[in-house]
Structures are given as structure tokens and as C-alpha cells.
Amino acid sequence: MALALSFHREKNLPQAEELYRAVLSLVPNHADANHNLGAIAVECGQFLAAVPFFQAALQANPKNRQYWVSLVDALMQARENELAANILEDARRAGLAPAAVGEMVERLVNTAVHAAWQSKPVQGRLPPQSQIREITRLFDEQRFEEVLTLGRKMTRQYPQCAMGWKSLSAALMRLDRSDEAIEPMRRALALHPGDVDMLSNYGLARSVKGDMVQAEVLLRCAVRHAPKFKQGWFNLAIVMRAQARLQDAEKAYLSCMDAGGEESRALLNLAILLGEMNRFTEAEARARRSIELEPTQAQAHVSLGMLLKDQGRLPEAMEVLRHALEVDPKDQAAHSCLLFVSNCIPDMDPLVRYAAYQRFNEHFGKPYRGHWRSHTNVREPGRRLRVGYVAPVFRTHACRPFLMPLLEHHSHDRVELFAYSGLYELEDDVTDHYRTLFEHWIDTRQMSDDELADRIRADGIDILVDIAGQTKGHRLGAFARKPAPVSLHWLDSGYTTGLTAIDYYLTDAVTVPPGYERLFSETPWRLPHTALVYRANPDAGEVSELPALAQGCVTFGSLTRAVRLNERVIRAWAELLKRVPHSRLELNSGNFSQANEQEQWWQRFEALGIARERVVMGFDSPPWNVLRRIDIALDCFPQNSGTTLMESLYMGLPFVSLAGTPSMGTLGASVLAAVGRPEWIAHSEAEYVDKLVALASDLPRLADVRRRLRLQMQTSALMDEPGFARDVEDAYDQMFARWCATSQ
Numbered sequence: 001m002a003l004a005l006s007f008h009r010e011k012n013l014p015q016a017e018e019l020y021r022a023v024l025s026l027v028p029n030h031a032d033a034n035h036n037l038g039a040i041a042v043e044c045g046q047f048l049a050a051v052p053f054f055q056a057a058l059q060a061n062p063k064n065r066q067y068w069v070s071l072v073d074a075l076m077q078a079r080e081n082e083l084a085a086n087i088l089e090d091a092r093r094a095g096l097a098p099a100a101v102g103e104m105v106e107r108l109v110n111t112a113v114h115a116a117w118q119s120k121p122v123q124g125r126l127p128p129q130s131q132i133r134e135i136t137r138l139f140d141e142q143r144f145e146e147v148l149t150l151g152r153k154m155t156r157q158y159p160q161c162a163m164g165w166k167s168l169s170a171a172l173m174r175l176d177r178s179d180e181a182i183e184p185m186r187r188a189l190a191l192h193p194g195d196v197d198m199l200s201n202y203g204l205a206r207s208v209k210g211d212m213v214q215a216e217v218l219l220r221c222a223v224r225h226a227p228k229f230k231q232g233w234f235n236l237a238i239v240m241r242a243q244a245r246l247q248d249a250e251k252a253y254l255s256c257m258d259a260g261g262e263e264s265r266a267l268l269n270l271a272i273l274l275g276e277m278n279r280f281t282e283a284e285a286r287a288r289r290s291i292e293l294e295p296t297q298a299q300a301h302v303s304l305g306m307l308l309k310d311q312g313r314l315p316e317a318m319e320v321l322r323h324a325l326e327v328d329p330k331d332q333a334a335h336s337c338l339l340f341v342s343n344c345i346p347d348m349d350p351l352v353r354y355a356a357y358q359r360f361n362e363h364f365g366k367p368y369r370g371h372w373r374s375h376t377n378v379r380e381p382g383r384r385l386r387v388g389y390v391a392p393v394f395r396t397h398a399c400r401p402f403l404m405p406l407l408e409h410h411s412h413d414r415v416e417l418f419a420y421s422g423l424y425e426l427e428d429d430v431t432d433h434y435r436t437l438f439e440h441w442i443d444t445r446q447m448s449d450d451e452l453a454d455r456i457r458a459d460g461i462d463i464l465v466d467i468a469g470q471t472k473g474h475r476l477g478a479f480a481r482k483p484a485p486v487s488l489h490w491l492d493s494g495y496t497t498g499l500t501a502i503d504y505y506l507t508d509a510v511t512v513p514p515g516y517e518r519l520f521s522e523t524p525w526r527l528p529h530t531a532l533v534y535r536a537n538p539d540a541g542e543v544s545e546l547p548a549l550a551q552g553c554v555t556f557g558s559l560t561r562a563v564r565l566n567e568r569v570i571r572a573w574a575e576l577l578k579r580v581p582h583s584r585l586e587l588n589s590g591n592f593s594q595a596n597e598q599e600q601w602w603q604r605f606e607a608l609g610i611a612r613e614r615v616v617m618g619f620d621s622p623p624w625n626v627l628r629r630i631d632i633a634l635d636c637f638p639q640n641s642g643t644t645l646m647e648s649l650y651m652g653l654p655f656v657s658l659a660g661t662p663s664m665g666t667l668g669a670s671v672l673a674a675v676g677r678p679e680w681i682a683h684s685e686a687e688y689v690d691k692l693v694a695l696a697s698d699l700p701r702l703a704d705v706r707r708r709l710r711l712q713m714q715t716s717a718l719m720d721e722p723g724f725a726r727d728v729e730d731a732y733d734q735m736f737a738r739w740c741a742t743s744q
Contacts, residue, residue, distance in 0.1 A: 001033065013040050031060035035067055038074065047078035068096050072104055081111050082214075089213040094429060098245045105213060109220040121192040124160020135167050147171035155184070162191040166198055173201065178208050179446065196222040200232040207239045208445070215239045223255070230260035237269065246277050264294035272303055278619070280311050281596040298328035302337055309341050310591055311600065312562040317341050332477075335360045336470040343495060343664045344639045346568045350661045354519050357498030360470075361521060365480045365499045372501075375485040377462050381737035387415045388461040388484065390444075391492075392422035392473025394434040398643050399467060399492055405535045407437040409725035415732065418459060420444050420452065422473045449477030456483035463732045466502065469493025485739045486732075489522060491532065494642070494664045496520040504735060505663075506728070507531045510670040512662040519662060525731055529717040530674040533724035534646045537622070543652040543710055544628040546703040553582040554696045557630030557653075559623050559644040562591035562601075564636035568685065573634060574608035576689050580696045585634075586616045588626045593619035627651040631702060632695055637688075640668040649675060649713050652706035654695055656680050658688040674718040 004019035017040050023033040038053030054071035061067065068091035075084035085108055092101050131154060138147045148171045154164030165188035172181035185202040189195065203218030216239050222232040237252035253270040257263065267290035274283035287304040294300065301324035308317035318341055324334040339360065342353050389407075391399070410417060419438040422445060435441055440459070444452050452475060456464060464484035468474035470493045479487055480501045488504035489497050496505060498521050505512070505522040508531040512524040548554045556576065565587075577583055585605075592598060602612040620626045623644070627633075633648035633655040635641050640657060645668055648655055657668025659681050669681045682688035695702060713719060 001030075004033070004036070008036060008040070013043065016040060029056065029060045031057045031064065031067070034060065035064075035070060038070060042070070042074050042077070047074045048080075050074045051078075062094055065096055065100065068094065069100060069104070076104070076107060076111070079111075081108055084108065085213045085217060086211075089211055092213060092243070098243065101213070101243075102245065102248065105216050105220070108213075108217050109224065112217055112221050113224050121162065121194070124191070125158055126161055127154055127158045127164070132163065135163075139167065139170065142174070144171040144174045148175075151184075155187075160191065162188045162195065162198075165191065166195070169198075169201065169205075173205065176446065176448075178205050181205055182209070194225060196226045196229050196232060199225075200229070200235050203239065204235045207235075207242060212239060212243050216243075227255075228259040230256050230263075233259055234266060234269075237266075237273075241269075241273055241276075246273060249273055250277075262289070262293065264290045264297060264300065267293065268297070268300050268303060271300075271307065275303070275307050275310060278310075278590045278593045278597070280307055280591075280594070283307050284311075296327055298324045298331045298334055301327060302331065302334045305341070306337055309337075309344075309563045310561070311597065312565050312591075312604075314341060314344055314563070314566055318345065330363060332364060335363065336472075336474070339470045339498070340493075341563065344563050344566060346566045346638050348638075350519055353661075354496070357496055357521060360498040361500055364477060365501055368480045368482075369501070372482040373457075375457075377460060377485050379740040381740050382733065384413065385415050385462045385732055385736055386418065386460050387463045387465065387732060388418040388420055388456060388459065389438075389465045389467060390420040390422075390475050390478070391467035392471070392475075394419060394421050395428050395431045397430075400430060401535045401537070401643065401646065402491060402532045403467065404434075404437075405533050405721040406725055406728060407434070409722050410437075411725070411729060412439075414729050415463075416440075418442065418461060420456070420475070422475065444475065449475065449481065452478040453481035453483040462486060462736055463488070465490055466497065467491050469495065469497050486735045488525065488735070494639075494667060496522060496663075506731065507663060508670055508674075510673045511666045513666075516662045525735065527724075527727045527731060529720070529723065529727060531670055532718075533721050534650075534718050535721065536650045536719070537624075537647075539622060540624050540647070540650060543706060546631055546699065546706050547629050548631045548699055549703060553584065554580055554631050554699075555584055555586055555629060556580075556632050556634050556692070556696075557586040557588065557626070558634040558636070558641070559588050559626065559647070560636055560641045561589055562597075564639050564641065565601075566638075569636050570604055571608060572685050572689055574605060574610050576634075576692050577610050577614055579689065579693050583696065584614045584616060585610075586618075586626070586630055588618055588620055588623065590619050592617040623647060624651065627653060631706075632692065634692075635668045637665060637685075639664040640666070642667065645671055646718075650710055652709045654680060654702070654705050654709065656682055656688055656691045656695070658682045658685065671718065675713050675716045677712075 001023050004016050004023065007016035007019060017037060020033045020037045023030050034053045035057035038050035041050035051074055054067060054074060057067045072084050072088045072091060075087060088101065088104055135147060135150045147167055151164055151168035151171060155168060158164055165184045169181040169184035169188060182205055185198060185205060188198050189202060199218045199222035203215040207215035219232055219236040219239060223229055223236060226232065233252050233256035237249045237256060240249035240252055250273060253266055256266045267286050271283045271286035271290060274286060284307050287300055287307055290300045301320055305317045305320035305324060308320060321334060321338040321341060324331060339356055342348055342356055417438045418440040420442050442455060461484040464487040466479055466489045469489055476497055476499055480499055482501050487502045488506050489502055490506035500521050502522045504525040505520050507524050507526055509526045511531050517524055573585060577585060598617045601617060602615060605615050606612060627648060630653055633653040635645060635655045635657040637658040638660045645655060657672055659666050659669040672678060672680050680691060682691050
């Protein structure tokens with residue numbers, strides 16, 4: 001191989017090729033030898049001949065960026081642009097860097113633009129003007145079913161007229177039948193390749209199918225031909241945002257407004273985008289301007305409320321979200337966001353908070369109770385159960401360290417697994433792994449709640465598990481229709497769903513102690529050991545020595561979001577810094593990454609007598625090196641932190657948790673109990689601060705805790721993956737047996 005590389009560098013291609021083939025005779029799947037044989041074929045102008053070699057290299061090592069680039073480049077040079085786009089889509093999903101994807105898309109666009117503008121529209125027989133006026137009128141009056149009828153007639157009579165196909169596809173899109181709209185769009189574009197409206201609509205439709213590369217090519221063709229095409233820029237921004245190419249999405253939204261002036265819809269989407277980029281001050285201004293232009297737009301009020309939440313301005317956020325519900329009392333997102341923020345308000349009576357969940361049920365649960373149908377599932381306790389997991393995403397997500405271990409350790413002799421995947425975000429390589437864990441994978445993106453409930457019923461699901469709760473992309477509307485005999489909520493939102501249609505809340509005795517059932521719409525089902533299991537990230541690395549030993553001062557730290565930092569938490573942390581001389585606090589998450597936001601938080605600590613030099617803020621991802629420079633992690637209240645608590649423990653950082661109201665206020669206590677550290681659970685703010693001061697006051701003991709904590713965690717119930725899976729399956733069996741015992 002070394003000799004082959006030497007000849008290759010010297011441009012002695014025949015000798016290099018002979019040696020690469022010699023390597024493959026010994027190691028047929030040698031990735032670099034295959035790749036370099038493909039490179040030689042490209043250098044010789046044999047582009048299609050190079051493709052099998054690049055494919056073999058990728059099969060051996062699909063994570064190599066250069067292999068993807070070489071394959072796509074060879075296909076583009078062979079003028080196989082559609083195939084190149086499809087392969088580039090595979091590369092994007094496999095993790096090819098966005099910049100590399102963007103560069104290749106630009107080359108595809110150049111080729112596509114040239115081809116589109118060189119092609120003249122097909123001149124076929126046109127329908128009579130009366131028919132054109134009629135279909136236009138029906139579309140303007142939003143009578144889309146009638147547009148379908150007339151459009152189909154027009155395409156039969158005048159198949160070479162693009163307008164019939166265009167009208168047919170547009171009506172199908174308006175009726176949320178995007179799958180059916182694809183073919184009419186293709187036909188329309190074949191007849192008129194330069195139609196910017198069709199390029200834009202087809203691009204958006206391809207994005208809904210997950211074909212982001214093709215979508216971007218089509219949309220960039222549209223705006224390249226018509227730079228002032230407002231809708232084209234708007235759709236392109238949507239596609240860029242869906243790929244997490246946020247800077248490109250921002251440019252597209254700005255181009256949209258440059259083309260058509262300020263518009264409430266574009267301003268709102270830009271505000272949401274800027275929030276995702278942690279530029280909350282700018283985002284807030286855009287959201288407020290959107291509301292000025294369209295005051296009755298509930299979604300804009302919801303977005304403003306969540307932007308205020310991300311700045312830790314909780315009373316303002318609650319006020320804005322309540323106003324959103326005044327604008328539209330039936331807006332599900334407004335209800336869910338209000339419920340989320342209410343769990344972070346420290347002085348809210350738990351019964352008042354739960355009443356808000358009951359109001360959600362009044363609007364979105366009870367109206368369907370009269371339509372419930374009996375279930376025909378075989379009532380046979382102990383049989384293999386059909387279990388469905390419903391989630392907005394099965395991909396890289398905060399739920400992954402908890403959900404993946406359960407799915408991997410399920411006994412397929414006891415359960416048959418169904419995934420009902422929302423995928424409001426893009427698939428990735430983690431999605432590919434999730435797919436291997438289910439016998440059945442159902443894409444629910446295009447399903448209404450009624451359709452999803454019907455599908456679940458048709459699949460004969462015995463146990464239906466909600467993973468989302470009151471979080472983005474939930475499908476609680478389907479659960480409200482009672483499609484399975486047994487349903488439960490577990491994991492993501494950390495509290496009740498509010499729906500009385502859901503039977504159980506999967507938890508443990510520390511998270512929901514006996515006596516708190518009145519705060520749940522579901523019946524708490526307590527697992528014997530822990531409410532969840534945690535799988536550590538393999539990239540975390542080793543535990544470091546205690547930083548305070550070298551630095552001479554203690555560093556407290558939190559990786560939590562700003563929404564959890566209410567005035568009582570800040571006051572407690574300020575008191576802690578005062579009582580531990582020379583100590584400092586590090587806040588590290590996206591909410592603290594921008595200078596404007598940092599200034600707001602410094603001012604809050606300064607108002608409590610803490611100099612800004614003692615509070616360090618920023619954002620590092622992944623978090624492992626941040627945790628290596630922190631001595632003691634800080635939990636929040638009344639809503640405890642989540643995944644970051646597990647990550648902190650795994651890196652040797654103790655924390656104290658103030659046990660509050662179940663269940664968002666008892667997660668930290670549950671984790672500490674499961675790992676065998678109940679002495680770090682506090683029951684008052686004074687005890688919370690006292691326990692932290694005690695930890696910080698004995699550095700030799702703290703250093704010993706750091707060295708031992710990971711092993712203690714690994715040998716606890718918190719990381720017993722097979723044991724947790726058996727506990728959950730036992731619970732499913734018992735839940736189903738209880739249903740079997742009910743009267744039919």
C-alpha cells in the first residue's frame with residue numbers, strides 16, 4: 001500500500017493501479033485501496049467506472065467524509081445528477097459536514113439551472129379559457145376537492161398542458177396529500193422546467209419526504225432564476241432550517257423579506273430560528289414585530305413566551321402565554337408551553353399547576369371520550385404483547401441515553417415492538433440504529449390524530465407508550481382517542497400529561513411517593529428500583545482529578561437551561577458563593593452563549609452581591625471538558641435538571657437535590673436514591689445550601705467522592721440496563737393482565 005501511494009503521488013497511475021489491486025487481492029474490503037482505484041479512474045476520465053470502487057470504500061467505512069465526496073463528485077462529472085443528489089442525501093444523513101453538502105449542492109444547482117433554462121416549455125394543446133377561469137376561481141375559493149376533479153379532467157384531455165398538472169398538485173398539497181402531489185409536480189416540471197412556482201412547490205414537497213438535497217436544488221434553481229421570488233426564499237429557509245444549517249436559513253429569511261417586505265409569517269419564523277441560535281434579544285424583537293403586524297396570531301405570542309422563558313424571564317413568559325390562550329383557547333402549543341413554564345415557577349401551588357393540566361384535558365381529551373370504541377385484543381395474560389412507542393423523534397436527542405437501553409434489552413419473546421415515529425426533525429445515523437430495534441416502523445408525519453389512532457388500533461397494539469408528554473411534536477391527540485386497551489406515559493416531559501385517557505404514569509416510589517396520586521391524571525405505576533436507566537456516552541472519557549486541588553478554589557457548575565434559574569435558585573446560589581470563600585460558578589449551556597444574555601445574568605447576580613468575575617458563562621458542546629473543570633454540580637428547583645445530572649455524576653461530580661413536588665421536582669432525588677446517595681437529598685432551601693457548603697468544605701473527601709462515583713453509578717440500578725428492561729416488561733404484563741380482568 002505504501003508503494004502504491006508513492007507511485008500514485010508520482011502520477012505513475014498504471015503501476016499504482018497494479019499495486020492497489022494487489023492489496024485488494026489480499027484484503028478485498030480495503031477501504032483506501034478501493035477509494036484510490038476509484039480516484040485513478042476519475043483522473044483517467046472514467047467516471048462511471050470509478051463508482052463501484054467508491055461504493056466499496058464506503059461499505060468498508062461509511063464515516064469517511066472523503067469517500068462520500070468522491071462518489072458524488074464522480075456521479076456529477078458523469079452527468080448523473082439525479083443519482084448524485086440521491087447519494088448526497090445519503091451522505092448528509094450519514095453525517096457529511098453541512099459545508100461539504102452545501103458546496104456540492106451548489107454544483108448541482110449550476111448544472112440544473114443550465115439544463116432548466118436551456119429547455120423550452122412544451123407547447124401542447126391548451127384547454128379553453130373558460131376551463132382555465134373555472135379552475136382558477138375554484139382554487140381562489142379554496143374548493144380544493146372540486147379543483148381535483150377538474151384538474152384530473154384537464155390532465156386527461158390536455159396532458160401536454162402544464163397548468164392541469166400544476167393545479168392538480170397544488171390542490172393535493174392544500175389537502176395535505178403531499179405524497180400524491182409528487183407525480184403531478186414531476187409532470188408539470190417536465191413540461192415547463194423553468195416554472196419557478198413549480199420548482200418551489202416541488203422542492204417543499206420533496207423536503208416533506210426527507211429528500212433535502214433534491215429540495216434544496218429545486219428551490220435554489222427557483223430563486224436563482226427569480227431573485228425576488230418571496231415564496232421561494234421562504235421555502236428555502238424552511239429546508240435549510242430542517243438541515244440545521246441555521247446561518248443559511250437566516251440568509252434565506254432575510255432574502256424573503258428583502259423580496260417582499262416585512263411579513264408576519266417570515267418574521268415569526270426568523271424569530272424562532274434566532275432563538276435556536278441562542279440570539280434571544282434579536283429573536284424577541286422579531287417576534288414582537290410579527291405581533292405588531294398580526295396581533296391575533298397565537299403562534300407568535302407562543303413563540304415570544306418561549307423566547308422570554310429562554311432568557312429566564314418567567315413571569316413575563318407566563319403572561320404572554322396566557323395571552324396566547326386568550327387569542328386562541330384551542331391552541332395546543334400554547335397550552336403545552338404554558339404547562340412547561342408553570343413547572344418552573346417556584347411559588348405556584350401544585351394543585352393550581354395541576355388544574356392547568358386538567359384544563360388541557362377539558363379541551364383536548366374529554367371531547368373524544370364519547371367516541372371511544374371497545375378493543376378486540378385477545379384477553380390472554382402472559383402472551384406476547386404488541387407494544388407501540390410513540391415519539392416525535394427517534395434520532396440524536398436527549399431521550400436517547402434512556403430509551404435506547406430499554407429498546408436494546410427488550411425480550412422479543414415477550415414483546416413485539418412498533419415505532420410510531422413523528423420525525424419532525426431529520427433522520428440521522430441514530431435513527432438507522434433505532435430502526436433495527438423495532439419489528440415495525442410507522443412514519444406518522446402525514447397522519448392526522450384520527451388516522452394515527454386508527455392505525456394503532458388496526459395494528460392491534462396492546463400497550464401504547466407515550467414518550468413525549470407535553471413536549472414539542474407530541475401526539476397526545478391520538479392517545480385521547482383511546483386506540484389501545486392499555487396506555488402509559490414515560491420519560492420525556494417528566495410529569496403528567498393531563499389526559500385521563502392515558503392509564504398509567506411509569507415512575508418509582510421516590511419520584512412519586514404514595515399520597516401524591518391526586519397530582520396525576522394517570523395512575524402512577526411504580527417500578528421496583530428506578531424510573532429510568534442511563535447509558536453513558538462513550539465519548540465522555542475518564543474522570544479528572546478534583547480541579548479545586550490545583551486551583552485552590554471550588555468551582556460550582558450547572559449545564560442547565562435558563563428556564564430553571566428562577567429567582568429562588570439564583571438567591572440560593574448567591575448565598576452558596578458567599579458562604580464558600582473564593583468559590584466561583586460556571587453556567588454552561590446555549591442560553592448563556594451570547595454577550596447580551598450574559599450581561600442580563602451578571603446583573604442579576606450583582607444585585608445579590610456577587611461580583612461578575614465569580615460567574616463564568618459560555619457554551620461548550622460536548623460538555624465533558626466543562627465537567628472536568630467543575631468540582632460540584634448544582635441542581636435546580638422546583639424543576640430539577642435532567643440529563644445533565646446523570647452526566648455530572650458519571651464524570652464524578654456530586655450534586656445536592658432539593659426534593660419538591662412530584663415529579664419534575666423529585667427527579668434529582670430519584671437519581672440520588674438509585675445511585676445510593678440519599679444523603680445528598682435536601683428538603684428545604686436552607687438544607688440545600690448547607691449540604692453544598694459541607695461538600696465544598698472537605699476537599700480530600702470531595703476528591704475521594706470524585707474517584708469513586710462513576711463505579712458506584714455503574715454498579716447501581718441506574719445503569720442496570722437488563723434489569724430495568726425486565727422491570728418494565730413485568731409492568732407491561734401486569735398492566736395488561738389487569739385490563740384482561742376487567743369486564744368486556
